[in-house]
Amino acid sequence: MTALLLLMPPAFGMSLIGLGAFLLALRNDQFEDPQGNARRILAPGNHRKRKDRTMTTWLPTLRTNTPEEGYELAVKLARVAIKMTQPDAEVRVKLRSVYAEDADSLIASSQVVATHFATVAAANGYWMDRA
DSSP states (O other): OHHHHHHHHHHHHHHHHHHHHHHHHHHTTTTSOHHHHHHHHHSTTOSOOOSOOHHHHHOSOSOOSSHHHHHHHHHHHHHHHHHHHOOOHHHHHHHHHHHHTOHHHHHHHHHHHHHHHHHHHHHHTTTSOOO
16 A cells, blocks of 8 residues: 555656646647658658758669569668768778678678668568569
């Protein structure tokens, strides 16, 4: 019984905090049009304007004609990710000698390419049974 008396006030307090957060979200119109927002996110051309439009101009689709083209796209995805992570070309060139001799770094980069290829393969259905 004492445990119940000890747990009730914190539970009641947490309930009030949750109710307050819900009412605050309601007052700020967070629930106004959730389906419309979801559709606007997925609609082409409705994304926010960014200074760097690299991703939208070089990658119009993940669809490729062959798995070989898909693998080339996966390598390109990895290279672009590196360029976007470290935009300074001089730094990339300087670091290349460090990771080119490190087996762990080479394995990690292969894993990144493999992950991108899995994404491209899923988009193209390379491993689906076509019987």
